[in-house]
Amino acid sequence: MTQAPEQMDVDNTANTSASKKSGLPELLNASSPAVQEKYKAAGTIANTVLHALIKSCSPGVSVVELCKLGDMMIDSETSKVFPALKSRGQKGIAFPTCISVNEIAGHYSPFSDDNKKLAPGDMVKIDLGVHIDGFTALVAHTIVLGQIKGKKADVIAATWSAAQAALRLLKPKNKVSSNFFFFKIIKLLLLLLWM
Template sequence: MKDECNLDQMKKGGIIHYEVNKYINSIIKPNIKLFDLANIIENKINNLTCHNTKNPLECGIAFPTGLSINNCVAHWTPKLGCNRLLLEDDVIKIDYGVHFNGSIIDSAFTFCFNQKYKPLLESSKTSTEIAIKLARPDMLLS
């Protein structure tokens, strides 16, 4: 029974994660402040999970939203008061998580406005899909 509940929570988190991804893609634009973008993402997660401030460990944001730009690979988060903007020529990696009672759904994606980076994004996506397809139990993936 507990495993079914955990699986249901993970499915729910996965659906919300997908909805947040669609939302980000609909609102992201050049010259948005990274601090504002992180807040928009986190507020959307809290709204969709019905985050309860009286019991914050029940559901909501799994970890601070990562907004890594260009050669910063991962895990950069804007600090309070950060005025850095997302520029039209930037490549951004957006990493966020949703949780229900400790069941975390974590995924990231890369986004760019400039079409010259699209082949890079497509080749990375294709490589990841191939690696997932080839993965087997006890297989070294590094």
């Protein structure tokens, strides 16, 4: 059973000035240097593992082996930081390495006996998560193996352009509802391209 933050046994004597302002114990305050350091370490490890997996993706490589590689790297890299956190579960895998190929939208972590291998033209979605003391960093990236041409390339280019256009609309204090019509047009264009 998870305890509410106010019920947790936390030493409040080590509060930073930011923690004192918010009234939260330092361990629960995202603006505290200790918490930020853990987030940064988790993020650095997550990005390191992600980039290694991207480089490892090539035709003929087993999806299971890629997932195992990612999880092993997370365990290995997290063992090198914050040595005081020794117990299993205090740091490591927050979200297992997932390799989702083609029509699988995401979060696919295969059984160990799955024999799926990557092939030229595959769209590969990689996602994983790392945590240090419960402070989590999640990363994801999509790649396409090899050169693609024709309609498939057009759809990927259109999707990328639509995502970039939508991203430019997301600004502080900018309501999504004010851009609703634009998002509907993007969706319609993508549907037409996909047909």
